[in-house]
Amino acid sequence: MTDQPTAVRLRDVRKTFSRRKAGRKAGRTALDGVSLDVRPGEFLCLLGPSGCGKSTLLNILAGFITADSGEVLVGGRPVTAPGHDRGVLFQTPNLFPWLTTWQNVLYGPKARGDLTPAVRDEAAELLETVGLADARDAYPHELSGGMRHRAAFARVLINHPGVLLMDEPFGALDAITRAGMQRFLLELWQRRRTTIVFVTHDVEEATLLGDRVCVLSAPPGGTKEVLDIDLPRPRSYDDTETLAFVQAKRRIREALER
Ligand SMILES: Nc1ncnc2c1ncn2[C@@H]1O[C@H](COP(=O)(O)OP(=O)(O)OP(=O)(O)O)[C@@H](O)[C@H]1O
Numbered sequence: 021m022t023d024q025p026t027a028v029r030l031r032d033v034r035k036t037f038s039r040r041k042a043g044r045k046a047g048r049t050a051l052d053g054v055s056l057d058v059r060p061g062e063f064l065c066l067l068g069p070s071g072c073g074k075s076t077l078l079n080i081l082a083g084f085i086t087a088d089s090g091e092v093l094v095g096g097r098p099v100t101a102p103g104h105d106r107g108v109l110f111q112t113p114n115l116f117p118w119l120t121t122w123q124n125v126l127y128g129p130k131a132r133g134d135l136t137p138a139v140r141d142e143a144a145e146l147l148e149t150v151g152l153a154d155a156r157d158a159y160p161h162e163l164s165g166g167m168r169h170r171a172a173f174a175r176v177l178i179n180h181p182g183v184l185l186m187d188e189p190f191g192a193l194d195a196i197t198r199a200g201m202q203r204f205l206l207e208l209w210q211r212r213r214t215t216i217v218f219v220t221h222d223v224e225e226a227t228l229l230g231d232r233v234c235v236l237s238a239p240p241g242g243t244k245e246v247l248d249i250d251l252p253r254p255r256s257y258d259d260t261e262t263l264a265f266v267q268a269k270r271r272i273r274e275a276l277e278r
Pocket residue numbers: 037038039048049050068069070071072073074075076077221239
């Protein structure tokens with residue numbers, strides 16, 4: 021049997037954070053054996069109870085921290101540090117407050133000495149795509165929450181990451197803005213088919229967005245179950261009221277509670 025190509029490969033990933041407790045060394049195990057393959061172009065949601073290590077896993081994939089043991093491959097290469105092959109989006113968009121939308125988007129190419137006319141054209145196109153063409157000269161504090169998220173998207177997408185790593189990106193948004201961002205993300209993914217690993221603790225969000233949902237067990241996290249969401253694409257928020265959606269959501273909730 022030949023191996024399927026994988027965009028992300030995790031094998032028995034473990035991580036314990038050490039800390040001092042009453043003068044003695046103690047440890048908190050965040051991940052206790054996570055194994056998972058993410059296929060190229062797949063939208064994979066990571067779901068689990070609070071503290072099960074979702075952000076830890078994402079930070080390991082991003083290269084911000086290292087696993088104690090196990091295999092962590094992105095695009096077939098071991099992750100040893102952050103890199104432009106992975107775009108990371110957090111709950112709080114990390115835009116530079118002293119730069120305009122346009123300057124924020126071009127920050128990566130500029131830092132790499134890659135500010136060509138073609139890249140500028142692409143930045144302009146991306147700002148159109150994310151609906152921020154009119155806000156190119158605005159500073160982050162002049163943008164709404166949703167606009168800041170879209171600017172952060174454009175800033176990541178200009179680097180053409182092979183994998184997008186998203187850590188509860190819409191968790192802090194109000195319900196309407198959040199639904200708008202979910203729609204935006206679905207449309208974007210439908211067009212670009214970038215591999216996405218999306219952390220959420222919201223079962224409905226995972227059902228709406230994911231091709232598959234990886235449910236992590238209660239802390240310390242390990243892979244509990246991986247479920248297929250075989251709802252038709254393209255999906256929209258209206259689908260959340262269909263019987264098939266409600267059934268898929270129930271299957272995930274049951275896996276979470278098992
Ligand atoms: N830098 C750190 N130092 C020490 N412990 C940490 C550190 N980062 C995370 N932990 C611990 O690791 C465990 C997993 O944390 P993590 O943030 O990855 O969970 P999570 O599933 O993302 O939680 P939530 O859904 O609440 O955001 C927790 O017990 C947390 O306290």
